[in-house]
Amino acid sequence: MSDLEKVREDLKDIRYYYAHKQVFERASAEYIVNNVIRKAERYNRAMEQAPPILFDLYVSLYIQNNTQAAFAYDRDYSVNYIKDLNNSLCDYIRRALNGQKGGEGK
Numbered sequence: 759m760s761d762l763e764k765v766r767e768d769l770k771d772i773r774y775y776y777a778h779k780q781v782f783e784r785a786s787a788e789y790i791v792n793n794v795i796r797k798a799e800r801y802n803r804a805m806e807q808a809p810p811i812l813f814d815l816y817v818s819l820y821i822q823n824n825t826q827a828a829f830a831y832d833r834d835y836s837v838n839y840i841k842d843l844n845n846s847l848c849d850y851i852r853r854a855l856n857g858q859k860g861g862e863g864k
Contacts (some may be wrong), residue, residue, distance in 0.1 A: 761856065765848045769820055772798045777823045806855035812847045819844070 775782060776792045781824075782792060805816050818824045818832075830840040 762848055762850045763854045765855070768797055769851075772801055773779070773820045773823055774841065776821045794821070800855070801851060804851055808847075808850055811843065812850055815840070815843055815847050 771794050775792075775798050782795060785792065786795070801816075801820075805813055808816065814833075815829065818829045819826065824832075826844060827837055828839045828841045829835075835843075
């Protein structure tokens with residue numbers, strides 16, 4: 759699995775975590791902690807230096823569990839542009855997690 763594929767899989771897990779956060783919080787209260795919580799924290803730290811549009815996309819898609827189509831509609835962008843932007847987001851995260859510069863948004 760490539761680094762980019764790993765980022766995409768991780769983002770799916772993070773989206774699931776935020777969509778069902780109450781389950782994970784209740785389990786944490788019982789000292790049962792799933793690794794996805796640490797993964798989300800790591801990705802959130804990586805996004806701290808992201809270009810604003812990539813940050814907005816990350817929060818909207820993966821934390822607030824919106825679709826690309828909903829994000830495109832809300833921001834008055836085309837769905838194809840958002841797909842390209844999501845690819846840029848994944849590349850930015852890959853670079854950030856590997857300690858590389860770059861990955862700027864479009």
